[in-house]
Amino acid sequence: MAAENAEKTAPVISREGSTEIHAKTAGSKAVKIILITVSVLFLFVMLVMPLITVIYEAFRKGLAPYLEAISDPDTVSALLLTLEATVIAVVINTVFGLFAAWAISKFRFHGKKVLVTLIDLPVTVSPIIAGLIFVLTFGRQSVIYPFLESIDFMVVYAVPGIILATVFVTFPFISREILPVLDAQGTDEEEAAALMGAKGFTIFRRITLPHIKWALMYGIVLCAARAMGEFGAVSVLSGHLRGKTVTLPLQVEILFGDNKFMPAFAVSSILVVLAILILIVRSIVEYVGKRKKGENSQS
Amino acid sequence: MKTNKRLIPGFGISMGITLALLSIMVLIPLASLVVFTAKMDLSDIIKVITRPRVVASFEVSLLTSFIASVINAVMGVILAWVLVRYDFPGKRILDGMIELPFALPTAVAGISLTSLYADTGWIGGLFADMGIKIAYTRVGITIALIFIGIPFVVRTVQPVLEKIDPLYEEAAGILGASRTRIFRKVILPELRPAVFTGFGLAFGRCLGEYGSVVFIAGNQPYETEITPLIIMSELQEYDYPSATAIALVMLAAAFLILFLVNLIQIGNSKILKGGH
Numbered sequence: 001m002a003a004e005n006a007e008k009t010a011p012v013i014s015r016e017g018s019t020e021i022h023a024k025t026a027g028s029k030a031v032k033i034i035l036i037t038v039s040v041l042f043l044f045v046m047l048v049m050p051l052i053t054v055i056y057e058a059f060r061k062g063l064a065p066y067l068e069a070i071s072d073p074d075t076v077s078a079l080l081l082t083l084e085a086t087v088i089a090v091v092i093n094t095v096f097g098l099f100a101a102w103a104i105s106k107f108r109f110h111g112k113k114v115l116v117t118l119i120d121l122p123v124t125v126s127p128i129i130a131g132l133i134f135v136l137t138f139g140r141q142s143v144i145y146p147f148l149e150s151i152d153f154m155v156v157y158a159v160p161g162i163i164l165a166t167v168f169v170t171f172p173f174i175s176r177e178i179l180p181v182l183d184a185q186g187t188d189e190e191e192a193a194a195l196m197g198a199k200g201f202t203i204f205r206r207i208t209l210p211h212i213k214w215a216l217m218y219g220i221v222l223c224a225a226r227a228m229g230e231f232g233a234v235s236v237l238s239g240h241l242r243g244k245t246v247t248l249p250l251q252v253e254i255l256f257g258d259n260k261f262m263p264a265f266a267v268s269s270i271l272v273v274l275a276i277l278i279l280i281v282r283s284i285v286e287y288v289g290k291r292k293k294g295e296n297s298q299s
Numbered sequence: 300m301k302t303n304k305r306l307i308p309g310f311g312i313s314m315g316i317t318l319a320l321l322s323i324m325v326l327i328p329l330a331s332l333v334v335f336t337a338k339m340d341l342s343d344i345i346k347v348i349t350r351p352r353v354v355a356s357f358e359v360s361l362l363t364s365f366i367a368s369v370i371n372a373v374m375g376v377i378l379a380w381v382l383v384r385y386d387f388p389g390k391r392i393l394d395g396m397i398e399l400p401f402a403l404p405t406a407v408a409g410i411s412l413t414s415l416y417a418d419t420g421w422i423g424g425l426f427a428d429m430g431i432k433i434a435y436t437r438v439g440i441t442i443a444l445i446f447i448g449i450p451f452v453v454r455t456v457q458p459v460l461e462k463i464d465p466l467y468e469e470a471a472g473i474l475g476a477s478r479t480r481i482f483r484k485v486i487l488p489e490l491r492p493a494v495f496t497g498f499g500l501a502f503g504r505c506l507g508e509y510g511s512v513v514f515i516a517g518n519q520p521y522e523t524e525i526t527p528l529i530i531m532s533e534l535q536e537y538d539y540p541s542a543t544a545i546a547l548v549m550l551a552a553a554f555l556i557l558f559l560v561n562l563i564q565i566g567n568s569k570i571l572k573g574g575h
Binding site: 028031032035036038039040042043045046047048049050051053054057092095096099100102103104106107109115118119121122124125126127128129131132133134135136137139140141142164167168171187190191194195199200203204222225226228229230231232235236248249250252253256261264265268271272275276278279280282283 | 306307308309310312313314316317320321324325326327328329331332335374377378380381385387391393395396397398399400401402403404405406407408410411412414415420421422445446449478503506507508509510514527530531534537539542543546549550553554557
């Protein structure tokens, strides 16, 4: 009797169930529209409007004043210094990232966790504190200051300080991207190659590099982005000597502080364009990297 | 695993270069902070960090960072949800945009937000008509910190959300749970560690943030002066002991947050690797 009842009512229940699900999807459509609208509005107000502001303010007096502002000798020298610091930071951190990731992922040793924590340390401290520790290391009250003075090598309020600060704040950027890829890949392929007699560099170039190519490029992009935009740490070590120790972000600060708003935004617009380029490159690298990964796992 | 060491070449050179660069860039500068601190008296340190103006800056920094991170935690979950669960035109652009605060130099963000939220700005003007000042107040600082913290929660929640099988929600739905109940009972427990991790990372970043805040803050002592700015002004007056004392408090806070995040992260990675 009960079984018969169940049989009879079963289709009814499922029909009811399905209408319920329909009602839910209709309801969730409203939720979907609300959530997407909230997200788009939030990002528009918080991210897009600041960008529009920069471009609008930069060009509000027309093209000629804009060109004049960005071809100002101080601005050009700031751009060159920013590029110099960025290139050096990328080179040093790439070298470091490759060797560190190789050492950490391919070998076992004591203190690995401590090493990884220390490498990550620079991004966890405030940029101002990053600047402070270099001032304490190389500044006037430091024990090595007399020596630095004797060889006429100034770090604080000089270009080397700016470069050190830039390298410091971007220190883990490349190793952090490569390390998870190398960890996931394991050591089998390298061991096989070594057993067959391949030399270290050959193993790296033929086996390891193809695996980490995209992670490496992504790391370089992130590192470059952060390096050219670093403000706090560089600000501590710069001394703001115009035309000498001023990077683009510091130039923005100086102009803004002098109430030269239009030139400040004009210089900012260079950095905005670079930032958008970096985001585009990032998306491409991520997209291609994911597709390559998909192909690899399929084959 | 000694054979491992012998098999793959390059341990010596890679470890050597790693440690050498790490020493030059991180260990020696940090050691100089330790040496400099060791030379200071504890009573002097306490005297510096209990100055009313310094204490007020702690309050400003903690309060604004906390509010900004809470807002980012809520918005981060919504954004991650929208990016993982829905398909709509322009989604890829939205996804790429999340990273903008990392790519845009903080000084540029700072001056742009300042002119946007000043009384003469597009958004600040609207609020000025209602008698609300945003730029040069704590609200302004909070807005700059929201900007800085946007990517953190989104990027920690997104991968976890991708791992959650919608099957469980469907099952809960068929069993008669309402949508809010499904979210609270099925989805939220899985997301919680990721949300806290993202919140912690954003909070840590906000406490140390300088570039985007100094322009919009107005930097009034006791009112809108953040802790990194106090360190900066002590440095400009060559008062290194005071700067170091305040920096030590900030470092302690940063490490505490990092420690808590790591604790949560352990739970989080269990969920990620647990494989539903």
